[in-house]
Amino acid sequence: MAEFDVSNYLGVFLDEVDEQLQILDAEILHLEKDPNNVKTIENIFRAAHTLKGSSASMGFEKMKECTHHLENIFDQIRQKKIQVTPSLVNVIFDCIDLIRRMKESIIDGTLDDMDIQPFIEQLEALHTNQAIHNSKLEQVQLAEESKLDEYQKDVLRNGLTLGHNAFEIKIQLFKDSLMKSVRALLIQNAISEMGEIIASFPSVEVMENEDAFQGNMCFVVLTMRTKEELLDCISQLSEIEKSSITEISKTAIFNEPTSPKEQKEAEDAKSNQKEKANKQKKKISSTVRVDVERLEYLMNLVGELVIDQTRLVDVRGRFSQMGMNTEDEFEILDDVTNHLTRVISELQEGMMKTRMLPIEQLFNRFPRMVRDTARQAGKEIDFVMEGKETELDRTLIEEISDPIIHLLRNAIDHGIESPEEREKLGKPANGRVVLRAFHEENHIVISITDDGRGIDPEKIKKASIEKGIITEEEARKMNDEDAMFFIFKSGLSTAEKVTDISGRGVGMDIVKTHIEKLNGVIDIQSTIGKGTTFTIKLPLTLAIIRSLLVKFGNKTFAIPLVNVLEIIRLNKSDIQIVNGQEVGLVRGRVLPLVRMKERLGLTTELDEKEKKREFVVVVGIAEKRVGIIADKMVGNQEIVIKSLGSYIGSPPFISGATIMGDGSIALILDVSSVVREHGTVLQEQNEDGSLKTEVNNEKQFVTFKLDAEEYGIEIEKVKDIILPPSITKVVEAPDELLGLMDLRGKMLPVIDLRKRFNLPDVPKGKKSRVIVVEAEEDIGILVDEVTQVLKIAETSMETPQEADYSKLSSLIKGISKTEERIVLILDFEELLKSLK
Amino acid sequence: MKGFDQVDGNQFVVFSLNEQLYAFFIEEVVEILRVPSITSIPGINPNIEGVINLRGNIIPVVNLHKRFQLPTPDKNKKNRIVIVQGKTENIGLLVDKINMVTKFDEEHVEPVSNNQTLEEDIVIYFAKHKDQVIGVLNLDNHHVS
Numbered sequence: 001m002a003e004f005d006v007s008n009y010l011g012v013f014l015d016e017v018d019e020q021l022q023i024l025d026a027e028i029l030h031l032e033k034d035p036n037n038v039k040t041i042e043n044i045f046r047a048a049h050t051l052k053g054s055s056a057s058m059g060f061e062k063m064k065e066c067t068h069h070l071e072n073i074f075d076q077i078r079q080k081k082i083q084v085t086p087s088l089v090n091v092i093f094d095c096i097d098l099i100r101r102m103k104e105s106i107i108d109g110t111l112d113d114m115d116i117q118p119f120i121e122q123l124e125a126l127h128t129n130q131a132i133h134n135s136k137l138e139q140v141q142l143a144e145e146s147k148l149d150e151y152q153k154d155v156l157r158n159g160l161t162l163g164h165n166a167f168e169i170k171i172q173l174f175k176d177s178l179m180k181s182v183r184a185l186l187i188q189n190a191i192s193e194m195g196e197i198i199a200s201f202p203s204v205e206v207m208e209n210e211d212a213f214q215g216n217m218c219f220v221v222l223t224m225r226t227k228e229e230l231l232d233c234i235s236q237l238s239e240i241e242k243s244s245i246t247e248i249s250k251t252a253i254f255n256e257p258t259s260p261k262e263q264k265e266a267e268d269a270k271s272n273q274k275e276k277a278n279k280q281k282k283k284i285s286s287t288v289r290v291d292v293e294r295l296e297y298l299m300n301l302v303g304e305l306v307i308d309q310t311r312l313v314d315v316r317g318r319f320s321q322m323g324m325n326t327e328d329e330f331e332i333l334d335d336v337t338n339h340l341t342r343v344i345s346e347l348q349e350g351m352m353k354t355r356m357l358p359i360e361q362l363f364n365r366f367p368r369m370v371r372d373t374a375r376q377a378g379k380e381i382d383f384v385m386e387g388k389e390t391e392l393d394r395t396l397i398e399e400i401s402d403p404i405i406h407l408l409r410n411a412i413d414h415g416i417e418s419p420e421e422r423e424k425l426g427k428p429a430n431g432r433v434v435l436r437a438f439h440e441e442n443h444i445v446i447s448i449t450d451d452g453r454g455i456d457p458e459k460i461k462k463a464s465i466e467k468g469i470i471t472e473e474e475a476r477k478m479n480d481e482d483a484m485f486f487i488f489k490s491g492l493s494t495a496e497k498v499t500d501i502s503g504r505g506v507g508m509d510i511v512k513t514h515i516e517k518l519n520g521v522i523d524i525q526s527t528i529g530k531g532t533t534f535t536i537k538l539p540l541t542l543a544i545i546r547s548l549l550v551k552f553g554n555k556t557f558a559i560p561l562v563n564v565l566e567i568i569r570l571n572k573s574d575i576q577i578v579n580g581q582e583v584g585l586v587r588g589r590v591l592p593l594v595r596m597k598e599r600l601g602l603t604t605e606l607d608e609k610e611k612k613r614e615f616v617v618v619v620g621i622a623e624k625r626v627g628i629i630a631d632k633m634v635g636n637q638e639i640v641i642k643s644l645g646s647y648i649g650s651p652p653f654i655s656g657a658t659i660m661g662d663g664s665i666a667l668i669l670d671v672s673s674v675v676r677e678h679g680t681v682l683q684e685q686n687e688d689g690s691l692k693t694e695v696n697n698e699k700q701f702v703t704f705k706l707d708a709e710e711y712g713i714e715i716e717k718v719k720d721i722i723l724p725p726s727i728t729k730v731v732e733a734p735d736e737l738l739g740l741m742d743l744r745g746k747m748l749p750v751i752d753l754r755k756r757f758n759l760p761d762v763p764k765g766k767k768s769r770v771i772v773v774e775a776e777e778d779i780g781i782l783v784d785e786v787t788q789v790l791k792i793a794e795t796s797m798e799t800p801q802e803a804d805y806s807k808l809s810s811l812i813k814g815i816s817k818t819e820e821r822i823v824l825i826l827d828f829e830e831l832l833k834s835l836k
Numbered sequence: 837m838k839g840f841d842q843v844d845g846n847q848f849v850v851f852s853l854n855e856q857l858y859a860f861f862i863e864e865v866v867e868i869l870r871v872p873s874i875t876s877i878p879g880i881n882p883n884i885e886g887v888i889n890l891r892g893n894i895i896p897v898v899n900l901h902k903r904f905q906l907p908t909p910d911k912n913k914k915n916r917i918v919i920v921q922g923k924t925e926n927i928g929l930l931v932d933k934i935n936m937v938t939k940f941d942e943e944h945v946e947p948v949s950n951n952q953t954l955e956e957d958i959v960i961y962f963a964k965h966k967d968q969v970i971g972v973l974n975l976d977n978h979h980v981s
Contacts, residue, residue, distance in 0.1 A: 304892045307892055308892070555875075600878040600879065601878050601879065602878055642893075642894045643894075644877070644887065644894060644896070645894065645895075645896060645924070645925045646924050646925065647884075647896050647922060647924070647925060647927055648877065648880055648881075648884060648887070648896045649880070651877055651878065651879040651880045652878075652879045653878075653879070654877060654878075654879070657875070657877075657887060657894050659889050659892060659894075663889055664873060664875065664889070665875040665887055665888070665889050665894065666875075667875070667877060
């Protein structure tokens with residue numbers, strides 16, 4: 001009983017304090033809006049009370065005192081003795097902050113150094129009713145409170161379920177009684193004859209110490225006897241000033257012990273309250289607090305399993321290649337492997353889920369912060385949070401907090417205009433800031449949107465030039481999107497004035513660093529006058545990640561999929577050299593390219609075949625983008641990140657290793673270092689002004705074959721290219737209409753272009769395809785073969801001469817001659833018209 | 837570093853590099869493997885051959901030939917990797933072949949004299965065994981410089 005070691009519970013206690021403080025924050029904000037909401041007040045009161053109870057039981061006197069005063073305030077609010085005013089709310093918030101600081105100092109072990117007196121006085125000043133004071137004093141005098149630890153509660157619970165009664169016996173000896181310790185011992189003996197003493201307060205050691213023992217005691221007893229019998233027994237003992245016995249109901253054990261004052265004051269009210277509280281408790285599913293390290297350990301084991309499982313699948317695959325499918329044993333292996341795969345993936349998911357917490361925990365800190373920031377900045381903000389229930393890894397929750405805080409502050413301070421300005425602009429006076437979280441495949445996306453003034457790229461350019469980050473020349477060439485990313489540069493701020501909240505230009509740098517650290521990507525969308533959206537994309541977890549496997553030379557590398565934005569194939573002609581750096585043209589934007597194989601110093605024994613096209617993996621970290629040229633795409637796979645160990649250290653561009661299905665080791669590419677080294681080239685883009693114009697004049701066409709001729713159709717018109725599906729014939733349809741096909745639930749007409757062009761009928765071949773073309777009503781056209789996507793400069797196109805193509809000429813809008821190939825460009829609108 | 841008195845009664849794993857014999861204290865050796873496929877890592881110390889997958893753990897492998905500036909001979913069936921306990925992690929050492937596990941008599945072992953400069957920090961004792969001299973390696977220091 002006496003050896004209740006608090007240090008074991010410190011972690012639990014701190015967690016609880018966190019939780020309760022968050023509840024307080026949230027509920028007080030509610031209270032400010034709706035001061036008369038009884039439920040809110042009840043919640044606040046309960047949280048404050050829990051705080052008081054647990055800090056007292058942990059022996060943190062100062063915290064107890066502080067929370068106790070706070071509780072008194074809430075009590076008065078509850079009894080409608082004081083009004084909820086903004087100034088009161090501010091004082092309460094200050095007090096909550098103080099408790100938070102106390103929590104920190106408990107961790108540092110410096111709690112005793114804290115000076116809480118000013119706050120206590122401040123709180124006392126709010127007491128309008130002297131009576132509370134008195135009752136408070138009385139409370140101090142009253143008997144010891146009973147605080148049970150988990151073990152004792154457990155014993156009680158068990159006892160109760162076995163049909164025992166549990167009582168809390170409070171006894172106060174005469175003040176002038178001599179030999180209090182002996183009395184106490186007698187009492188204890190008497191009670192223990194009646195039943196089992198689960199706990200005694202103060203501890204037996206204190207009771208035995210004549211000097212320390214004040215004559216107040218409290219026992220928690222488990223007995224088969226009734227309350228009356230106990231009362232009888234106690235009344236036979238002498239020198240007892242007063243005694244009280246309260247029955248402890250089963251439900252009460254789950255609640256924090258209440259102080260005796262309240263027990264007496266509100267016996268009736270309490271039972272109601274407890275019932276309510278009980279109902280609430282029941283809703284919360286039972287939980288176990290687990291040490292994070294244990295979870296980490298289990299997670300590692302699951303990681304090992306995942307590796308073995310991929311190996312097993314690999315072996316199975318090799319068996320089947322060897323043509324052993326027919327044998328029974330193989331079938332069993334097949335079964336087992338499949339089942340194992342399923343179980344392991346579920347295990348992995350489950351493990352991951354245990355590490356996941358709803359982002360609510362994090363989000364709940366923000367309303368308070370937004371309120372404070374808005375107040376400071378003199379702005380009115382409607383703050384909306386969506387997707388609170390979105391779950392993510394607990395390590396991520398900690399890490400992502402700072403970036404979000406910065407982005408929110410920025411949104412409020414810079415983004416949202418002052419109420420007057422907003423009204424002038426015809427916007428509602430209250431600015432709107434939306435914080436959203438949602439899942440997208442294996443990522444979590446967090447977006448922060450404001451409806452403020454937006455980011456002005458010109459301003460950023462100006463500021464960047466002033467800071468000497470770029471030259472005026474460069475700024476002129478830069479497009480707005482790229483300019484926007486400059487806000488992530490340290491020291492750059494477009495705010496006209498530095499305020500208390502932001503404007504020093506470091507915040508965004510912090511945001512960027514944090515997100516980079518988490519392998520995340522950040523994106524900005526902003527319209528001047530309409531507002532800004534920041535989008536952060538993060539991996540769900542850090543230990544097991546999905547990755548893209550590529551080959552550089554003959555080595556397999558894994559690139560974290562969260563960083564992969566797209567995979568493209570670039571023609572040699574699209575790769576140019578700017579400032580000694582290879583860049584690729586992707587949809588009109590210039591992308592720096594890295595030949596990773598050369599960069600890593602890998603040599604291939606195979607003599608290099610000159611490839612016409614290169615695989616380019618476009619990767620991004622935070623705001624930067626780089627194209628990595630790879631030799632081969634292997635596929636994507638779940639990988640477990642393993643460190644290379646301190647012996648090897650951290651080689652350039654490699655962040656770790658992973659074990660593949662066949663037992664071999666693949667290295668994990670450190671995207672952030674690649675991007676850091678090469679991503680900076682972005683700002684030098686468009687050096688050659690002609691690049692862009694050239695791109696603009698080029699058009700892409702999907703080319704296909706019909707008989708010997710090659711035709712082209714604008715790529716924008718093409719929705720999909722599919723293998724010919726089964727086609728349902730339509731009665732009394734024109735010749736060229738083959739029938740209807742089903743494309744993902746939509747019925748589309750399919751046209752046989754051969755018939756339309758009066759070409760001889762041929763059976764569908766292996767290469768036959770249906771091109772789905774976008775029109776008012778999507779339409780499929782059956783062609784012999786789809787050849788490629790061709791880029792044709794508008795200048796190299798000729799208009800057809802009527803004579804050559806007779807009847808069809810109206811359908812052909814151009815002819816392109818490239819390297820002895822003739823491609824006829826179809827005028828699709830005309831074609832459609834002619835069909836009708 | 838092992839004290840001199842520990843030599844007596846202790847077993848040693850004796851291996852060869854270019855016909856020269858060396859030995860480890862047996863308690864420093866975790867296990868001995870046939871050479872699996874080694875994944876090289878670009879951009880690291882050239883003495884490190886690469887990493888291997890040892891039952892799900894990634895273990896770096898040091899090429900002792902390169903470390904001792906000896907010519908690297910062709911691969912051989914008898915090549916082995918000796919896994920030893922490093923300071924923070926296990927490390928694999930590539931050797932030509934494992935010769936034996938043996939005990940040395942105390943009178944046949946002598947510490948390396950101080951005026952021997954070259955491999956002073958690597959070899960701590962010389963032991964005579966059947967007319968051959970075996971260098972006992974000091975694992976604490978022999979890590980790649």
